[in-house]
Amino acid sequence: MKVLLVYVNTTLRASYPIGLTNLASYIKSLGHEVEIFDTTFYQTFLRQDRENIREKIGIYKPVVNPVERVYKNDDLMVDIIRKISEFKPDIIGFSVLSSEFYFAISISRKVKEVYPDTAIIFGGLHPSLCPEETIKQPSIDIICIGEGEYALKELLDRLDKKDKITDIKNLWVKNGDKIYKNSMRELVSLDNLPVLDWSLFSEQHIFSPLNRRMRRVGPVEFSRGCPYSCSYCSCTALRNLTAPQRYLRHKSIEKAIADLITLRDKYNVEIFYFLDETFLSMDINVFRNFAKEYKRQVGIPFYGMTHPTSVTEEKVKILEQMGCYLMTIGIEVGNEKFRSKILNRHVKNKRIIDVFDTFYRSGVLPSAFGMIGLPFETRELVFETIELFRRCRPETYSVGIFKPFVGSKLRQVCIEEGFFDPTDDSYNYPVDTSVLNMPQFLEEEIGGLYRTFYLYTKVPYEKFPLVKEAEKDENILMNLVEEYSTKTD
Ligand code: B12
Numbered sequence: 001m002k003v004l005l006v007y008v009n010t011t012l013r014a015s016y017p018i019g020l021t022n023l024a025s026y027i028k029s030l031g032h033e034v035e036i037f038d039t040t041f042y043q044t045f046l047r048q049d050r051e052n053i054r055e056k057i058g059i060y061k062p063v064v065n066p067v068e069r070v071y072k073n074d075d076l077m078v079d080i081i082r083k084i085s086e087f088k089p090d091i092i093g094f095s096v097l098s099s100e101f102y103f104a105i106s107i108s109r110k111v112k113e114v115y116p117d118t119a120i121i122f123g124g125l126h127p128s129l130c131p132e133e134t135i136k137q138p139s140i141d142i143i144c145i146g147e148g149e150y151a152l153k154e155l156l157d158r159l160d161k162k163d164k165i166t167d168i169k170n171l172w173v174k175n176g177d178k179i180y181k182n183s184m185r186e187l188v189s190l191d192n193l194p195v196l197d198w199s200l201f202s203e204q205h206i207f208s209p210l211n212r213r214m215r216r217v218g219p220v221e222f223s224r225g226c227p228y229s230c231s232y233c234s235c236t237a238l239r240n241l242t243a244p245q246r247y248l249r250h251k252s253i254e255k256a257i258a259d260l261i262t263l264r265d266k267y268n269v270e271i272f273y274f275l276d277e278t279f280l281s282m283d284i285n286v287f288r289n290f291a292k293e294y295k296r297q298v299g300i301p302f303y304g305m306t307h308p309t310s311v312t313e314e315k316v317k318i319l320e321q322m323g324c325y326l327m328t329i330g331i332e333v334g335n336e337k338f339r340s341k342i343l344n345r346h347v348k349n350k351r352i353i354d355v356f357d358t359f360y361r362s363g364v365l366p367s368a369f370g371m372i373g374l375p376f377e378t379r380e381l382v383f384e385t386i387e388l389f390r391r392c393r394p395e396t397y398s399v400g401i402f403k404p405f406v407g408s409k410l411r412q413v414c415i416e417e418g419f420f421d422p423t424d425d426s427y428n429y430p431v432d433t434s435v436l437n438m439p440q441f442l443e444e445e446i447g448g449l450y451r452t453f454y455l456y457t458k459v460p461y462e463k464f465p466l467v468k469e470a471e472k473d474e475n476i477l478m479n480l481v482e483e484y485s486t487k488t489d
């Protein structure tokens with residue numbers, strides 16, 4: 001069968017999307033013809049460049065060896081129609097996060113108009129967590145809930161044999177007015193998946209900025225799933241889709257190492273990025289063995305992210321021996337009660353500080369995630385977060401304004417408290433403003449603190465009044481960012 005997969009991405013973030021690449025590689029390895037239509041490099045999206053905003057406020061440092069991106073000036077709708085007329089796919093699949101939902105719909109609508117007989121399937125986070133909303137769209141024939149590899153395989157096999165397709169697990173299938181809603185199937189065994197095939201995408205996706213340098217970065221997975229249940233994340237909802245199956249799974253060490261060697265050599269990877277939700281959430285014996293083989297057979301640096309409670313002194317030592325370059329730790333907020341009660345992250349500040357100190361004693365750089373603008377948060381609480389960041393001194397960090405993502409418990413809380421009105425939700429939230437309406441913490445104050453967060457973590461305390469002015473004054477902000485980003489790097 002011929003399958004066209006659409007990577008719907010308006011963020012301008014270049015990087016091979018792990019879910020869609022797995023899906024495409026799997027289907028291709030079974031003998032189907034697969035092509036990708038990628039929206040990433042369309043000029044249309046340049047105005048939304050989130051890195052520009054982050055660079056302006058000091059969080060993102062410009063790289064010293066920029067790789068020029070080649071953007072397309074063409075009309076995306078014209079291009080996709082041309083692509084379909086040339087490739088003639090039997091089915092078209094869209095991979096969709098919530099932020100891209102309406103944009104994906106606008107493309108599928110256009111495609112359906114021109115090719116009414118070609119089946120369209122939507123998969124990814126948003127269809128998985130909002131299936132009713134997705135399937136009711138007239139341009140969508142099928143949706144995939146949860147992991148797509150086995151479901152798409154079965155769908156293609158059945159279409160090939162002209163068998164009925166209405167009873168395939170993980171899929172909801174529209175047939176006239178009727179929708180067949182099937183149950184969930186077993187989770188994917190990661191050892192059944194072929195090595196990722198990045199050749200399906202533009203090579204531009206291999207270049208990612210890391211600590212001021214563009215590198216050839218390979219995004220990979222050793223595990224899927226997460227054992228935690230943070231209230232702002234959709235992970236718990238995803239896990240519940242297939243409960244009581246064990247959601248957190250690892251590849252076998254042999255398979256993981258073999259895949260990494262192939263990718264390193266085939267694509268000249270300089271550094272791997274493990275996209276595992278929490279990289280260190282694995283049994284210590286598995287980690288010891290994986291580390292030994294990684295060092296012996298793969299031997300290039302890597303980075304990843306993990307939860308602070310998954311870090312131990314021994315694991316950091318092992319990371320160092322493996323040549324780990326950087327590990328990002330979720331600090332999120334500075335007040336431990338707030339962290340535990342509102343975010344459902346049960347970790348003491350002392351433990352977080354110890355984790356950062358342990359990393360600093362090793363050769364592995366610690367980075368951090370943080371959030372502001374959370375429901376019930378106040379200005380004072382944000383200053384506790386700033387204080388903890390000052391104490392932990394992450395090498396780099398990413399701080400975001402809280403967004404009420406579908407599937408997360410906090411979205412529900414925001415709706416119940418009247419902080420967020422879900423009617424006409426665009427799902428595509430701006431990077432630098434809050435979409436909550438909270439009496440105790442106004443949107444403009446959240447925006448001001450977001451823009452100055454970097455400065456508050458860097459300047460001496462006596463400069464705090466000036467930074468406060470910078471919350472509202474763009475010129476002061478720019479001058480301070482200029483002064484402190486050169487001073488501190
Ligand atoms: C690693 C990760 C990242 C990485 C890499 C993302 C990437 N593009 O590869 C980085 C750090 C870059 C990232 C960035 C962002 N992320 Co992120 N990320 C994750 C995380 C932790 C794991 C994703 C993953 O690897 N999943 C494993 C793969 C195999 O699953 P998958 O991608 O969903 O694909 C499977 C199925 O969905 C399905 N499928 C997917 N597409 C299709 C298409 C068809 C046709 C079919 C049939 C099936 C199908 O089959 C796939 C294979 O089984 C998730 C949490 C989670 N557990 O999902 C958050 C998550 C996906 N991210 C999220 C968000 C919000 C973002 C950002 C928008 C954050 C930001 N403000 O910048 C950006 C978006 C960038 C982008 N456009 O890709 C949200 C999404 C919320 C939502 N409702 O959409 C999540 C759920 C976390 C959360 N906050 O709750 N992210």
Ligand code: SF4
Binds near residue numbers: 226227228230233234
């Ligand atoms: S935020 Fe991270 S640790 Fe928490 S549930 Fe989501 S993926 Fe897991």
